[in-house]
Amino acid sequence: MAHHLSEALDALQAGQWDRAHSIVQSDASADAAWIHAHLHRIEGDEGNAAYWYRRAGRPAARGSLDEERQAIVHSLTQH
Template identity: 70%
Template structure:
């Protein structure tokens, strides 16, 4: 999970590419969720939808901030 926390730290620092690089090749459902979130941040809902399916989660409808907080809580990263 430390790599996933690194992705969230990168995103918080404004490093979208760094966050994406961390989750790109991670096969876990948690990484897919973060990957989906990143594509929401990017403004690519179709790509995000793909990653939500890979994560086994419904597409997020709330704010980016609320989703990021949910991810952090689920990972125990905050």
Template identity: 65%
Template sequence: MAEALKTAIDNLKAGDWDGAHAIVQDDPSAEAAWIHAHLHRVEGDQSNAAYWYRRAGRPVPTSGLDEEREAIARELC
């Protein structure tokens, strides 16, 4: 995984939504789209999150935010 996506995940874990979003905003990869989707889910923008989950090729999760964040970290790191 690109170092930038690891930094985005670290920012997300630290509560730096803006920092994580700035990293994934312009990354066209499916992995960045998954993080991007999660970020919009965190902010409560479900329709925008759904768009990014489609871009990532992933279903909208039914798990909690913490569980998804850990799944992202496990799978991408």
């Protein structure tokens, strides 16, 4: 996993939504877009989340936020 994406996930885990958002906002990768979508889902902004899921090339998540966060971590550690 790219260091800055790990840093974004750590910030999110620490409750630092703005910091996590700032990190992924400056990255055009599909992985960052997935985290970005997840962040907007946490925020309750489903429309913005849908945009970022499309950018990530992923369907919108339907499970719990914790399940999605675990899926993100698992996927990114497999790269």
